[in-house]
Amino acid sequence: MFTGIVEEMGVIRAIRRGAHSSVLSIGAMAILSDLKIGDSVAVNGVCLTATGADSGGFTADVMHETLDRSSLGALSVGSRVNLERAMAADGRFGGHIVSGHIDGTGRITATRRDDNAVWYTVEAAPALLRYVVEKGSVTIDGISLTVATVTERDFSVSVIPHTAAVTILGEKRAGDTVNLETDIIGKYVEKLLRPQPETPPPGGITWDFLAENGF
Numbered sequence: 065m066f067t068g069i070v071e072e073m074g075v076i077r078a079i080r081r082g083a084h085s086s087v088l089s090i091g092a093m094a095i096l097s098d099l100k101i102g103d104s105v106a107v108n109g110v111c112l113t114a115t116g117a118d119s120g121g122f123t124a125d126v127m128h129e130t131l132d133r134s135s136l137g138a139l140s141v142g143s144r145v146n147l148e149r150a151m152a153a154d155g156r157f158g159g160h161i162v163s164g165h166i167d168g169t170g171r172i173t174a175t176r177r178d179d180n181a182v183w184y185t186v187e188a189a190p191a192l193l194r195y196v197v198e199k200g201s202v203t204i205d206g207i208s209l210t211v212a213t214v215t216e217r218d219f220s221v222s223v224i225p226h227t228a229a230v231t232i233l234g235e236k237r238a239g240d241t242v243n244l245e246t247d248i249i250g251k252y253v254e255k256l257l258r259p260q261p262e263t264p265p266p267g268g269i270t271w272d273f274l275a276e277n278g279f
Contacts, residue, residue, distance in 0.1 A: 066106045068159030068201075068208025070146040070231045071095055074107075076139050077121055084128040088112075088139070091121040095149050104150040104164065108232070109206030109243040110134050111164025135169055135205075135241045144232050146206040159208025160201040166245045167192050170204075172238050173218060180225055184236070187218040188244060195246035195254075203245040207231050 071094055078089040088107070095105065099122060103114045112124035131137040139145070151157070170188035177183075186204065188196070196202055196219045200211050209221040228234035236242065 065151050066111070066148050066159075066162040066164050066206070067151050067155075067157055068109075068162045068203050068206065069148065070207055071148050073144045073230070073232060074121065074147045076141050076143045076145065078141060079139065084131070086126040086131065086137070087115075087123060088126060088136075089121060089123050090145065090147070092147055095147050096122070099149065106146070106148040106150075106162070106164045106206045108134070108136065108145050109162070109164065109166055109203050109245055110136055133168060134166055134243050136243075138241065144235070146231050148206055160203075161248055162203050162206075162208065162245060163248055164206075164245075166203075166243045167195075168244055169241050170218075170244045172236055172240045172242060174238055175236075178222065181222045182228055182234075183212070183220055183222050184233070185218050185220045186242060186244070190216070192244055192246055193217075193219065195250045197247070197250070200250075201247050203243075205232060205236075205242050207233055 072092060074090045074092040076088060077091045080087040090107065096117065099114055099117055101114055101117060104111050105114055107124065110130060112126065114122045115125055116123040126136055168189060170186040172184055173187045174185040175182055193214065196211055196214050198211055198214050202209055202211050207227065211219050212222050213220045223233060
């Protein structure tokens with residue numbers, strides 16, 4: 065579990081590509097203080113498991129499903145990435161509940177400066193936008209942000225200078241792809257409120273089953 069508060073920007077040191085998977089070697093500093101093999105690290109919002117570590121960074125496997133669902137497949141050597149370790153039980157919840165299991169990707173369609181802030185407009189599929197709520201939370205490339213506006217095609221966030229400076233969002237431009245994770249609470253509430261069909265008994269539908277259910 066993460067909070068969407070990026071700890072540092074790492075850099076891709078090497079990529080070993082398989083037929084449908086990859087192994088990333090990521091240079092880092094701050095998160096290495098207590099990082100152990102097997103720990104979870106959010107890389108651009110995607111929860112990955114550290115499979116190796118040295119004094120200058122760590123490695124992580126990326127499976128086929130993750131490459132299909134995220135923008136990690138487009139990374140190259142030298143790319144900078146947002147990094148966050150899993151939240152400690154005694155840590156502050158500075159952002160919002162972030163699972164690191166992204167819902168899909170979006171595309172930045174516009175950026176504009178508004179005094180000291182920068183607005184980013186992100187186009188996303190309707191299946192994702194249904195869970196994006198004005199003044200709610202959304203995760204863009206692992207960054208916890210507040211949604212300012214939502215339309216049928218896109219949503220917008222306003223980013224303060226500090227966030228732009230300490231994350232890769234400050235490098236993003238119109239046309240760039242970003243990883244998106246919507247508010248996990250909304251998805252669970254929708255699933256629990258969805259009517260569930262009656263399950264017939266193991267032996268199939270009988271006269272007793274029909275009678276018990278009002279037929």
